Amino acid sequence: RYxxxxxxxxxxxxxxxxxxRGARQFVEEAAQDFARQHPDVVLYVSPHSGPGPAxxxxxxxxxxxVREELIASKTSEEIVQLATxxxxxxxxxxxxxxxxxxxxxxxVQGQWHPLTNKPSILTVQGPxxxxx
Amino acid sequence: MVVLSAARWVRSRLSDRFWRVQxxxxxxxxxxxxxNRCYKLAVKSVRRAFVRSTxxxxxxxxxxxxxxxxxxxxxxxxxxxxxxxxxxxxxKSQVELNRKVLADLAIYEPKTFKSLAALAxxxxxxxxxxALGDGKExxxxxxxxxxxx
Numbered sequence: 001r002y003x004x005x006x007x008x009x010x011x012x013x014x015x016x017x018x019x020x021r022g023a024r025q026f027v028e029e030a031a032q033d034f035a036r037q038h039p040d041v042v043l044y045v046s047p048h049s050g051p052g053p054a055x056x057x058x059x060x061x062x063x064x065x066v067r068e069e070l071i072a073s074k075t076s077e078e079i080v081q082l083a084t085x086x087x088x089x090x091x092x093x094x095x096x097x098x099x100x101x102x103x104x105x106x107x108v109q110g111q112w113h114p115l116t117n118k119p120s121i122l123t124v125q126g127p128x129x130x131x132x
Numbered sequence: 133m134v135v136l137s138a139a140r141w142v143r144s145r146l147s148d149r150f151w152r153v154q155x156x157x158x159x160x161x162x163x164x165x166x167x168n169r170c171y172k173l174a175v176k177s178v179r180r181a182f183v184r185s186t187x188x189x190x191x192x193x194x195x196x197x198x199x200x201x202x203x204x205x206x207x208x209x210x211x212x213x214x215x216x217x218x219x220x221x222x223x224k225s226q227v228e229l230n231r232k233v234l235a236d237l238a239i240y241e242p243k244t245f246k247s248l249a250a251l252a253x254x255x256x257x258x259x260x261x262x263a264l265g266d267g268k269e270x271x272x273x274x275x276x277x278x279x280x281x
Contacts, residue, residue: 107240116242117210 013055061091207238211249
């Protein structure tokens with residue numbers, strides 16, 4: 001069963017700043033639909049009064065990563081798209097994956113070492129033969 | 133005071149130029165000499181490094197294939213077969229394993245590789261018999277070809 005990795009989305013904006021207009025429109029129109037479509041994500045809307053830091057959408061994931069995205073001067077539709085993108089992501093950091101595969105047990109028959117294909121007289125110590 | 137987030141309105145001497153310069157210098161940090169500190173030298177070096185990394189992606193494939201071939205050759209010589217004989221006889225017995233997989237088997241599954249070498253050797257012997265014996269004896273067991281339709 002699918003478990004959504006996004007825990008909560010915090011919408012931090014100021015109600016009077018000019019670049020937070022898209023955020024305000026999003027809160028008025030599209031936030032409720034978004035919250036209904038994604039029932040396992042908690043959406044917090046926290047307006048802070050007066051001029052302050054730029055409007056930001058903060059996403060927190062189940063593995064603890066916090067991702068902040070600027071929403072200054074973005075339209076409501078763009079914020080909806082951003083929010084859905086964050087909701088579909090997992091919290092793993094976005095770096096280059098070196099290999100698309102990984103095993104904990106790479107070798108089933110025993111890894112090769114220089115004595116694998118040599119006659120066993122070199123490795124096995126049998127009982128010492130008594131001189132007769 | 134180190135300011136970590138560029139979004140905040142910064143009341144310090146770190147101007148936009150600082151961030152623009154850092155964007156380039158962050159890719160030059162592991163270089164040798166003054167190119168890891170001085171912007172003018174770093175720009176040239178970082179650009180060459182990127183160009184070389186894009187060109188090297190085509191050569192990485194060649195390099196890895198050569199590495200696999202070396203490893204398969206070493207492993208098959210341990211079992212008494214040379215590389216061309218091994219590969220050609222495996223293909224004739226319809227075992228279409230690529231060199232990457234064969235190299236991994238040779239390292240992590242030596243018994244499987246030994247059985248593959250034995251198969252190639254047997255097919256080789258049957259090939260010799262078919263070529264030199266001329267016709268009266270029936271075809272070897274491992275020389276039979278399976279047709280998938």
